[in-house]
Amino acid sequence: MPTLNEALSKRHHLSIWHVYHKGDEHITITPFVNPKKEFGLNKRSHKKLAAEYPQTPDRNNESNSYFVHHPTLLFHNAPRTLRRGNKKTGTPFGDNLKDVIDPRGVVKWECRSNPNNTTLNDDRALKGYKVRTWRVWGESGKRYHRQVNARRKEKKTAESMDSDPVQMEEANEHGKHDLSYSQGQDHSPPSYSAALQTVPQPAVAEEAVSLNWTSPLSLKTRRYSFEYANIKFFWKGTRDVHPDKQWAKWLMPFHHLKLIARLPGVGSEDVLIGQYTPSFAYRKFGELWIFDSVVAKLLGEEGSSALTGHGVVDEVRDIRKTRLHELIMATAMCMIIGEAQKREILIALLAIAAEGGSSN
Template identity: 35%
Template sequence: MSGSNQITIYHIYPHENRKKHHKHIQSEVDFSKESPRGAAKRELRKKKQKTESVAVEQSEDDDKAFFLHKPYLAFHSPPKVLYNGPDKKAKPVVLIHAGSFWREYKLQYGDSLAARNVIDPRGVVKWKHNGGTKEELKLDDRKLKGYKVRTRRFWGEQGKTYVRQVQTNRQNGTGDDPNVVVGGSGNEGQQIAKAEGVVYLRWERPFSLKTRQYKFTYADVEFRWKGTKSVRKSGLFGVFMRYTQLKLEAQLPATISGKEAGTSVCLGKYISSVSKQKHGRLELYGEAISNLRDHITRLAMKNGVNENQTEKGKSLRDTELYQLIIATAMCMIQSEKQKRAAAGKWIKDALEGGGDGGGE
């Protein structure tokens, strides 16, 4: 990640590639008196032939990163977790529930997710914080869905040490069993966590010429990730860049803009990468986001919300608005990537089918 006071740039990598950077190793040898056939010159030519791949260890930029974790639990589909930091040790801030065919994403957010013992080492909500049956979860979308620790851990599931410790405790009759709820059946006997808020990101126009458009609403402000053609690049594939970028716009109501409803402001943009090692680059405009956050805070206080209930004292990246922008960007980025992959497969299958059908 890199940034300035005005623009913050996030480089989006798959987990296994996020710390790999290519750089040239600079030699400290003085070549001014060296023969063209000397050992130092030969070493320099070798270094020029190959760029070394250096795994960057912990750096100061890591503390400013976000990490999206996709937990795996056999026969279940737990939500992804967005962490405000470089790994699972950071503060969890958003749970992302994906719908089918990229149509809808449900985002649960709030400080309650970071409370002790809400999310376990597997990366899922503990059973003791389960909000109820499927019907009860639908009636109150702020309730969390919890997951039990099974007697058997399936291959590929995370939290191996945690699961084994739970199994050992059960065998020895020691410690607390995370599946046992205090107060009997159901979770009435204890305080269970709830999300402070819920936002729905929806693919707005799947069957139109504007397919790259996603909408969500926060604090009565409408936000849209939408296709844009503002970035152009030269080169063989430069013409296709217009189809791989999106921008985020906020549609300001009259109460915030001071003008007629419909005024919009651009908060950031995303440019995808053709590299398999990297998803793309996300640029966020800090001043525009900060101004919008301040307007939302002032409007909330004007409507009777206590100042202590607002996020006035938080840094920008720690606010709900900023974290929801990051979370919706991750949904949009993965949705676009998966749709392009699906479209490519359909085209390939169609061409192969056409070729097979051409013979006798």
């Protein structure tokens, strides 16, 4: 398998993603540097960063950033969703998910895959989440929560009414006025009378890919694998970093990751797809590098790109909009979040050990 330096020397088209904390729970993945969240930034390093990563006019373009949204629901560890754009209201990956995910960021209860709301032995099943009649401070979807409960109240009012068409019409008009709701491009939940005409259908994921822990009981514990389009992919630990980041190699030797692909066939060579280098910055996870031209080659589209006179790959088709690239980004975030959580646990254990030693 080629090393990182060998891959860079081949002038592959490289996408560099900066992974930042967004609040306590959310994450932004962007090709643009945020100087306020960089480690040890001063005026000189700021100018250097500005020269290396110039700000482009299309900074707010949805296709240029990603957002990992982690909903907050009491008594639930709701799954994260990866979205396009730099906001939590961005479009989630998967054409059908945008219709079944509510403004809280979770699957609607009415759209759960199974009546008992279980996902056991079914990788494509989606778990639904009810909207409670009560809500605690800090939970996701404050306005949506109020909206749904107002609709419930409207339903009770409608059921308790006598068959008086004048009174029913006045109640519906009043409900439509009070239940106006907007969040970005999201529409308000329909009123009770409108909801009667549309029955939500159970939803399932279009496809499911499992990220498996390959060898938990071995010396190679930091190795996870998944398979897509008959190609095997492996996320694994590495100490191979860029020459300009040698400090990370020595100060954080057990946190770097690389993604390799193994084509079908006997004796096939491993191909380097991407690499992740963590950061010491408090509000930055690290940098994720993806070789877009290698991804294009795996998709059989190596003829769609060509080197320009400046040695830069000109991509005819945006590889970032393919399902394989989405899968790479999703599995990368699973690994990055997992590595960050392991580091936090390790630091906590070291702190406990230090306190125990000092108490003696």
